[in-house]
Amino acid sequence: MPDIQSIVWPGQSQAGTDGKAVGSRTSPREHIIAAATRIFSRKGYDGARVDEIAREAGLSKANLLYYCKSKKALYRLVIERVLNLWLDALGDIADDVNPAEAIRTYVNRKIELSRYYPEASRLFAMEVIGGAPVIGTHLTNHLRPWVADKGRVFERWQSEGRMARVDPAHAFFMIWAVTQTYADFEAQIQAVTGTSNYDADIYAATDGVVDALIRGLGLTDAPVRENIPKKQTSRVN
Amino acid sequence: MPDIQSIVWPGQSQAGTDGKAVGSRTSPREHIIAAATRIFSRKGYDGARVDEIAREAGLSKANLLYYCKSKKALYRLVIERVLNLWLDALGDIADDVNPAEAIRTYVNRKIELSRYYPEASRLFAMEVIGGAPVIGTHLTNHLRPWVADKGRVFERWQSEGRMARVDPAHAFFMIWAVTQTYADFEAQIQAVTGTSNYDADIYAATDGVVDALIRGLGLTDAPVRENIPKKQTSRVN
DNA sequence: CGGAGATTTGACCATTTGGTCAAAAGCAAG
DNA sequence: CTTGCTTTTGACCAAATGGTCAAATCTCCG
Numbered sequence: 001m002p003d004i005q006s007i008v009w010p011g012q013s014q015a016g017t018d019g020k021a022v023g024s025r026t027s028p029r030e031h032i033i034a035a036a037t038r039i040f041s042r043k044g045y046d047g048a049r050v051d052e053i054a055r056e057a058g059l060s061k062a063n064l065l066y067y068c069k070s071k072k073a074l075y076r077l078v079i080e081r082v083l084n085l086w087l088d089a090l091g092d093i094a095d096d097v098n099p100a101e102a103i104r105t106y107v108n109r110k111i112e113l114s115r116y117y118p119e120a121s122r123l124f125a126m127e128v129i130g131g132a133p134v135i136g137t138h139l140t141n142h143l144r145p146w147v148a149d150k151g152r153v154f155e156r157w158q159s160e161g162r163m164a165r166v167d168p169a170h171a172f173f174m175i176w177a178v179t180q181t182y183a184d185f186e187a188q189i190q191a192v193t194g195t196s197n198y199d200a201d202i203y204a205a206t207d208g209v210v211d212a213l214i215r216g217l218g219l220t221d222a223p224v225r226e227n228i229p230k231k232q233t234s235r236v237n
Numbered sequence: 238m239p240d241i242q243s244i245v246w247p248g249q250s251q252a253g254t255d256g257k258a259v260g261s262r263t264s265p266r267e268h269i270i271a272a273a274t275r276i277f278s279r280k281g282y283d284g285a286r287v288d289e290i291a292r293e294a295g296l297s298k299a300n301l302l303y304y305c306k307s308k309k310a311l312y313r314l315v316i317e318r319v320l321n322l323w324l325d326a327l328g329d330i331a332d333d334v335n336p337a338e339a340i341r342t343y344v345n346r347k348i349e350l351s352r353y354y355p356e357a358s359r360l361f362a363m364e365v366i367g368g369a370p371v372i373g374t375h376l377t378n379h380l381r382p383w384v385a386d387k388g389r390v391f392e393r394w395q396s397e398g399r400m401a402r403v404d405p406a407h408a409f410f411m412i413w414a415v416t417q418t419y420a421d422f423e424a425q426i427q428a429v430t431g432t433s434n435y436d437a438d439i440y441a442a443t444d445g446v447v448d449a450l451i452r453g454l455g456l457t458d459a460p461v462r463e464n465i466p467k468k469q470t471s472r473v474n
Numbered sequence: 475c476g477g478a479g480a481t482t483t484g485a486c487c488a489t490t491t492g493g494t495c496a497a498a499a500g501c502a503a504g
Numbered sequence: 505c506t507t508g509c510t511t512t513t514g515a516c517c518a519a520a521t522g523g524t525c526a527a528a529t530c531t532c533c534g
Contacts, residue, residue, distance in 0.1 A: 028511095044367065046283035050492060062494085063512050071492065122366050125421075129359050129366075130281070132424040139428035147429050164452065166445045169430055173422070174415055174446055181414035184362075187369040191376035192384050193406055208403045209411055215401065216453025265481095287522060300482050302523065 029067050032057045036078045041119035044126055045075055076134060079127055082120045083135050087142055089113045095153045098221040099162050100214050107175055107210050114183035115199065121183035147172055157219070164218025171217055178213060182206070266304050269294045273315045278356035281363055282312055313371060316364055319357045320372050324379055326350045332390045335458040336399050337451050344412055344447050351420035352436065358420035384409055394456070401455025408454055415450055419443070 035057035039048045050071050054064040068074040089110065094102040114121045127135055151168030158165050166174075182189065182202055195201040272294035276285045287308050291301040305311040326347065331339040351358045364372055388405030395402050403411075419426065419439055432438040 042367075044281050044283060044363075046281060049490090060513055061492085062514075065493065066511070069493095125366055126281075126363065128422050128425045129362055130279075130424075132428065136424060136428060139425055140431070143425070144429050144431060164445075164449060166449050167442045169426075170442045170446050171449070172429075173418055173426060174449060177414040177418035177422075178411055181410055185365050185410070185414075187367075187373060188365045188376055188380070189406075189410060191369065191373060192381050192409075194377070194381060205404045205407045208401075209407050212401060212403050212408070212411060212453035212455075214453075215455065216449035216451075218449070218452065286520090297483055298522085299484075299524085303481070306523095308522065 028057075028059065032059075032064055032067055032074070033077055033081060036074050037082065037119055037123065040075060040078055041123040041126075050074075079123065079134050080138070082124050083138055085113075085117065085120055086124055087146070090143075090146055090150075093150055093153055095156070099157050100219040100221055103175075103217065103219055104210060104214055107179060107213060110175070110179040111182060111206060111210075114180050115202070118183040118186065121180055125180065125184045162220050164216075166217060174216075175213060178209060265294075265296070269296075269301055269304055269311070270314055270318060273311050274319065274356055274360065277312060277315055278360035278363075287311075316360065316371050317375070319361050319364075320375055322350075322354065322357055323361055324383070327380075327383055327387075330387050330390055332393070336394050337456040337458055340412075340454065340456055341447060341451055344416060344450060347412070347416040348419060348443060348447070351417050352439070355420040355423065358417055362417065362421045399457050401453075403454060411453075412450060415446060 032053070036048075036053045039053045039056055042048075043052075048071075050064065051061045053074070054061040057064065064074075068077065091106070091109065093106050127133075132139060147169050150172070154163060154168035154171060157163035186198065189202070190198055193201060269290070273285075273290045276290045276293055279285075280289075285308075287301065288298045290311070291298040294301065301311075305314065328343070328346065330343050364370075369376060384406050387409070391400060391405035391408060394400035423435065426439070427435055430438060
């Protein structure tokens with residue numbers, strides 16, 4: 001798995017105020033952002049101390065403030081980067097292979113990502129739970145059109161009888177909810193399962209959950225007959 | 238829907254230091270806890286100000302501290318109450334009716350609860366995301382046995398071929414993830430759907446998601462033939 | 475009324491914290 | 505070495521915040 005930085009802003013090296021590139025491979029700014037991501041995700045914005053982030057990054061508080069004007073600005077940097085990671089991870093959903101495989105791939109990628117960057121996942125979750133004060137507009141500007149776009153694939157599948165008639169947006173909400181749970185609620189899951197080796201056990205059990213997800217969305221390889229709608233008493237979509 | 242207080246600690250009225258019951262219907266302590274729940278869930282522990290909670294409860298900060306020794310103690314009260322609400326809401330899963338209906342009822346109850354007490358849901362989520370420092374032990378002591386117990390119902394259903402072979406604990410994780418998403422990630426969902434009337438739209442779309450959940454877990458009214466296992470390449474359970 | 479205990483409050487305090495600043499290194503080029 | 509810049513730092517500050525306390529107010533009851 002590539003480094004979080006290279007995923008998000010692949011080649012963007014930090015530049016001084018005059019535009020001169022800084023020498024070191026990972027600019028101090030990057031170190032700061034990485035450290036801040038860790039601390040913020042662990043303590044939340046208000047719980048995080050600038051001094052602590054500085055220490056984590058290996059410099060003095062004053063020096064950190066030299067690179068990032070303020071705590072709020074730093075948080076903005078971090079959360080926006082996390083959002084980009086999240087949006088990138090959305091990737092695309094292959095609409096040329098069979099739906100079940102396409103979604104299985106997507107879901108697995110998402111779970112892996114959440115498990116690989118649990119801090120990012122948690123930080124994102126906290127932001128949203130807190131009302132997404134910083135990234136709210138980004139969500140409407142980027143996530144919304146993405147969902148609208150990919151939702152069209154779902155609709156096509158549905159009209160072809162290869163997917164249950166679940167509101168596309170909500171199908172995504174369902175997928176995201178499940179995939180993120182393993183990163184965000186690790187503490188709860190660990191308390192319940194009592195596992196001593198979280199990652200291993202989760203990996204083992206995850207497949208079954210993914211299967212359930214696929215099955216629930218009624219995704220199939222080919223058009224089916226009676227695996228779909230059933231037109232329950234409840235309104236669908 | 239009953240008041241949050243009566244759900245959690247039904248008849249337990251606050252008592253003075255000498256054990257004399259306080260007269261007013263809702264003791265000041267209850268007001269404080271209710272206010273604290275609101276503020277904590279909105280700002281998190283570190284973001285919440287004691288003074289603000291006091292104002293929300295309609296008293297002075299000093300007076301609030303007279304009823305609750307410290308901010309941390311107040312948080313403990315609040316979070317434990319929220320946990321109780323959550324545990325109570327788990328209720329039981331009827332194992333005498335058909336699985337699909339039993340779970341549908343359970344899930345709907347859970348969603349309703351999350352939507353009715355979004356603050357509680359969010360507060361709980363923040364606690365867990367933060368590593369459940371306060372309620373960690375409670376989770377292992379109460380939630381874990383509950384899951385072990387109810388999991389047995391799932392196993393019976395599975396052996397009867399009335400439920401897909403998903404690890405029972407993870408079946409719950411999946412259910413909880415989906416049900417809580419609508420409370421915790423309201424900001425994101427609102428950004429994506431762009432709805433102006435959240436509750437109404439969510440209610441409408443929720444049914445489809447519940448259907449998908451039921452379908453995914455392979456829950457049926459009666460023993461089935463080929464709707465289950467399929468023994469995928471992936472390990473289940 | 476009088477008084478004992480519960481309640482309420484404004485003033486106050488110690489500490490923490492985000493942020494500033496001037497001065498002190500580094501450091502590359504002339 | 506000097507000059508001019510970037511980087512680094514310790515000292516410092518104003519504001520905020522959790523918590524204390526003694527005094528004031530209220531309440532109930534004899």
